[in-house]
Amino acid sequence: MSIYRLALASLANRRNTVLLTIVAIALGVTLLLGVERLRGEARESFANTVSGVDLIIGARGGSMQLLLYSVFRIGNASSEMSWKSYEKIAGDPKVAWALPFALGDSHKGFRVLGTSAAYFEHFRYGQKRNLRISAGKQFSELFDAVLGADVARELGYKVGTSFTITHGVGDAAFAEHDDKPFRVVGILAKTGTPVDRTIHVGLDGIVAIHIDWRGGARVPGLWITADEARMMNLRPKTVTAVLIGLKSRRMAFKLLRQINAYSPEPLTAILPGVVLHELWRALGTVERALTVVSILVVLTSLLGMIAMLLAGIDGRRREMAILRSIGAGPRHVFALLLLEALILTALGILLGLAFLYGALAIARTSLESAIGLQISIG
Incomplete structure (x- = not known):
C-alpha cells in the first residue's frame, strides 16, 4: 500500500x-482572513470617504483642519472664502465641476450643509x-432639505417633515431660524460616511435664513x-x-500651486486622498488593534491545532508500533505523519476559504446597509 493510500x-x-x-x-483561517479583510476594507473605506474629488479648497489654514470640517463635519473653519474667488476658480479651464459648501448651522446636533x-x-x-x-427626491425649492440616512433614522423624520435650523454648531448653537422652516423632500441611502449624519439644503436656503x-x-x-426672501437676491457672499x-487629474498639482499662491485672498488647497491617508496614519489605533486581533487569532488557531495533533499522536502509539513491526522505518512514519498534516491543513484552508x-x-449587504462598509468578494 502506498503512503498516500495509507x-x-x-x-x-x-x-x-x-x-x-x-x-x-478552517475557523482559524476564516477568522484570520476575515479580520485582515475587514482591516483592509476599513482602511480603504476611510480613504474613500470622498471619491473622485481632486482638490478641496478653503480659507487659509491647516490641511487637516480643512479636511475635517469639509469632509467629516468636525470642527469649524477659522474663516471663509469669498464667492468671487469661488466663481473665479470654478471658471478655470482646468476645472470640470465645483461644489460650494456652506457650513456653520445645525439641527439637533446634526450638521447642515448648504x-x-x-x-x-x-x-x-x-x-x-x-x-x-x-425616499423622495433631491432638493429643488428654496426651503427643501435632503437628510442623510442616520439623521432620518435617529430623528424619525420622513418625507414631508418640517423642521427649523439652529444658528451655530454644538455649544455655539444658540438661536433658531424658526421663521423659515425647511421641509424634508428626500432621504439618502446609507453610505457609511459623514453624509449619513448631514442635512443637505440649497446654498440659497442658507443665504435666505x-x-x-x-x-x-x-x-x-x-x-x-x-415669502419675502424668495423674492430677493440670494447670491452668497462667502462659502466655507x-x-x-478636474478635467484631467494631471493638472491637480498645477492648480494646487496656483491656489496656494492665490493673491486676491489667502486660500488653502489640498489633495484629499493624500490628507486622508495622513489622517488614517494619525488615527492608526484601529488598524493596530485589528492587527493584534489577527495575531491572537493565528496563535490561538496554531495552539489548538497542535494540541489536537499531539493528542492524536498520543492515541496512535499502537498504530505506530504495528507499522514499525511490519518494517516501516522512522522516515516512513515521519513521512506518513507529515503527509496527514499537509492533507489536514489543505482541507482546513479550503474549508476556511469557503466559510x-x-x-x-x-453579510456584505447587511454590513453595507448597517455601517456602510463595502466588502468585495473577489
Whole structure:
C-alpha cells in the first residue's frame, strides 16, 4: 500500500478527530482572513470617504483642519472664502465641476450643509459610487432639505417633515431660524460616511435664513419672511469650502500651486486622498488593534491545532508500533505523519476559504446597509 493510500486510510479511520481538526483549522483561517479583510476594507473605506474629488479648497489654514470640517463635519473653519474667488476658480479651464459648501448651522446636533444641486451628481464615495435617494427626491425649492440616512433614522423624520435650523454648531448653537422652516423632500441611502449624519439644503436656503442676520445675530427691527426672501437676491457672499473635480487629474498639482499662491485672498488647497491617508496614519489605533486581533487569532488557531495533533499522536502509539513491526522505518512514519498534516491543513484552508466567502456573501449587504462598509468578494 502506498503512503498516500495509507495516510488517507488512517485519516478515514479517525474521521471524528480529523473532522474536528479540519474545522478548527478552517475557523482559524476564516477568522484570520476575515479580520485582515475587514482591516483592509476599513482602511480603504476611510480613504474613500470622498471619491473622485481632486482638490478641496478653503480659507487659509491647516490641511487637516480643512479636511475635517469639509469632509467629516468636525470642527469649524477659522474663516471663509469669498464667492468671487469661488466663481473665479470654478471658471478655470482646468476645472470640470465645483461644489460650494456652506457650513456653520445645525439641527439637533446634526450638521447642515448648504450646497448646489450638482452635489448629487458629482459627489462620490467608496469606489466612485453616486449618492442614491432612498425616499423622495433631491432638493429643488428654496426651503427643501435632503437628510442623510442616520439623521432620518435617529430623528424619525420622513418625507414631508418640517423642521427649523439652529444658528451655530454644538455649544455655539444658540438661536433658531424658526421663521423659515425647511421641509424634508428626500432621504439618502446609507453610505457609511459623514453624509449619513448631514442635512443637505440649497446654498440659497442658507443665504435666505441669514438674510436678516448680521454678525451671528438677528438685526433688531428687521424681519424678512420666507415669502419675502424668495423674492430677493440670494447670491452668497462667502462659502466655507469648495470641492473640485478636474478635467484631467494631471493638472491637480498645477492648480494646487496656483491656489496656494492665490493673491486676491489667502486660500488653502489640498489633495484629499493624500490628507486622508495622513489622517488614517494619525488615527492608526484601529488598524493596530485589528492587527493584534489577527495575531491572537493565528496563535490561538496554531495552539489548538497542535494540541489536537499531539493528542492524536498520543492515541496512535499502537498504530505506530504495528507499522514499525511490519518494517516501516522512522522516515516512513515521519513521512506518513507529515503527509496527514499537509492533507489536514489543505482541507482546513479550503474549508476556511469557503466559510469566509460564504460569510462575506451573506453579510456584505447587511454590513453595507448597517455601517456602510463595502466588502468585495473577489
